[in-house]
Amino acid sequence: MMNREHKLEEGMGALLLQNHGQVMKRCENERGTSTWPSPLLQSRTMRKLLRQRWIAVVLFLIGFLHLLIVHQTYQPNEYVNHETPFPFHASDADVDGLTMNPMLSPPTRVVVLGERESGVDHVVEVIDSAFQLDVSKHPHITRQTQLTEAELKHISSQTDILWIIVVRTPCEWAESMLQLKRDMCEKNNVLQNKGLKSCNVDQDSYNFQWDDWLDVGHDVEEIIPTEKGTTMKHQHIFEMRRQNLLILQQFMELIPRHVKIVRYGEFELNPNALVKDLEKEYNFTLNKDHIPITMNANSTPSLCMNYNKWKEAQNLIDWTVEGYFGHHSLDCHLCYGQADSIPNDVDAPSIIYLLGERNSGTTFVSDTLAEAFDPPNFMGSKLERFSSGIPVLLHKHMFRHDLLNETELTEIKARTDILWVLVVRSPCDWAEGMFRKPYHLCPPKNPERCGPDSDPNEKIWMNQNNVVGIQLLDFFTTFPWVDWAESVPFLRSSTHNEGDEEVSISKPSLDYSYENVFALRKHKLQIMKQVLDAVPKNVKLVRLKEIERAPEKFIQDVATEFNLPIRQGYKLQVPSVLTHSTACLTPEEWEAAEAQIDWELDGEFGFSPFDCRMCYGYTKSKRLYNRVMDSNKVKKLLKEQSGQEEHVPNKSAKSKKTKAQK
Incomplete structure (x- = not known):
């Protein structure tokens, strides 16, 4: 220059x-x-x-x-068109993994930031009561252009801050914002002695000009500066949301280790889970008088949307940007049996089939569903009550190396009687689970046990010896996943009775190897994405952390959204006594995972690059033996809890009823 x-x-x-x-x-x-x-x-x-x-x-x-x-x-990643400060559509951009930023010491204060009506105050209250920290709420973002290089440098230089970014599912957030605007208008009219006619906010559409407003009266430091005198008019409410999320994304990518995304719908189910994660990841010290919070009794029920409004929202929301923050298109709900959503003359699904990869929580979800709904079949073990016999896919774990072809997709589209429950787990937590429990992995030292020349009767279940000596870093990158279940017919009994006829629950292939465990994940997500795209109205996506924290909410959502009757004698579900906490990764493991995961695809299922976590003080990867022993302790506690419930049924039932009533 x-x-x-x-x-x-x-x-x-x-x-x-x-x-x-x-x-x-x-x-x-x-x-x-x-x-x-x-x-x-x-x-x-x-x-x-x-x-x-x-x-x-x-x-x-x-x-x-x-x-x-x-x-x-001119600056990289900055938009210079000031007439349209956000000209590019993020859906056309690639979603890449994060890169390391050198943070040598944990943060000493917390700043919580999010849109209005996203639950920021609740998160601030929980963190402030749990830790001996300076916790503050950042003012609402009000600006039309992206952050400048100087502003980004200022924000990223404050390495003592942990940024908690609170987000809420877009449609529920938008409805809450519309109500907030009506309430503010009515309050203002009362103060000024005006009528209420001017407070009519369109309830049947999102596609109208949205006028934002400045927060006044706050005395908190404004680290992300407001643009003074800027216009606060937006084409619609989701355009404002997208714009603010892109501003957040700018600085989040510079300091990923000091950013944590909190999805409010997940948080309010069990606020104490966030407290445990912060204690684990950042070495925060709990207050001596801190009382753990197990579950919020007033968790928000799913919103059943008007069909036309739902369709409009799907077109206005940028789901690629939303995926970066952990939301997906199924977070906006249609409901069968409601005249303005899906009318009664459209038949709702009547049977449930479940899909999900190993170590994703499919058994827990299946057991939860079985408490409320009748399984469609009784093939194989009780673990397969909602899986075996699935048209085309044969089994919940989708044992096949190819994607669905057009003929198979046509068959799936024709089965409008099926509700597909897709079970997914955060990518790094799931991959660590596959390392601890490598189900159906071909023994690297005995490859002859897999393939067309092997005996399918010599089944390979789960053997940790197959990964002994392998580091988690290698498991993420260079260790090939060779799947026995894809190499031979996986024969299972067609009934619960031993000795009865066996049928195959897999589609064997000459190619049954994947570059690494994340390549396996990508393949299974691609199959589930095909199902989702084929029958979007008949899919329920469930993430393991959500159902562990509130299985009863999951059951009620399924019943409401798909007009499914809950069987007589059903007992209300209580949260799991133990939930899976975030797996700590070393910096090297974290960088490898960020590079290997297809984040654009994972974003379609509501996972963000910020879902893989490092922990301060955790620099040496835990041995496989220690991982397995810790896992066994969890299993023992769960078994003991289950035994107590069986031996004290009245006490258990009373406990369930009390928690449900709360």
């Missing part, structure tokens, strides 16, 4: 010298050998020279200022 400016200066200087030389030469021709013109000619020529010089100087200044402006305003 400086070379270009220097050349421009030289060019302008040469032009001035050239003009001066031409004038002097004409003067010499007119006056013979005289080196200076007459006074009259001098006056005329000087005026002409000054005019030419002035024009040249003006041109030089214009050129110099143009280059200077371009140099100062």
